Amino acid sequence: MAAPGAGDPLNAKNGNAPFAQRIDPSREKLTPxxxxxxxxxxxxQWQKTLPQRRTRNIMTGLGIGALVLAIYGYTFxxxxxxxxxxxxxxxxxxxRARALERERASGP
Structure with missing residues (x-):
């Protein structure tokens, strides 16, 4: 019988799946x-998140563009x-100048 967690998709004791460990390739020797x-x-992972980032970037660009146009329009x-x-x-x-002239003309 294998040890728990060694090849099992679920840990038999607590029912959690094992997590991938974060490694630093510059410190650890990895094979090609x-x-x-x-x-x-x-x-x-990058391709999976690309549509979300693209949508977010487009929305951010439109928001900034709308702000710029609003400032530009308000300035005009x-x-x-x-x-x-x-x-x-x-x-x-x-x-006022015409009124003063009328007063002077109608005055003494």
Whole structure:
């Protein structure tokens, strides 16, 4: 009979599956076959998460683009509003000047 956990998919004592250990390839001596297998697994994991990352990247890009367009639009709006207020102020000055001239003309 084999030892628990040695080849068994489930540990007989607590019913948990064994976890893969994290290793550092630079510290441990690995065979070329093990390194190739690690690369294959990493590539498979990367390809598995690619659609999720692509969607997230697209959503982030659209969000940033919308923010930039909103700031750009608000800037144009505020500059146009500022010009409008400047024009109103110029018209008000002209109206005051005309009123002063009328007062002087109708005065003594």
């Amino acid at each position: 076959a093990q390194l190739q297998f690690m690369r294959q697994v990493q590539l498979a 709006y505020s500059v146009a509003q500022e010009r409008f207020l400047d024009e109103l102020e110029d018209e008000a000055k002209a109206a």
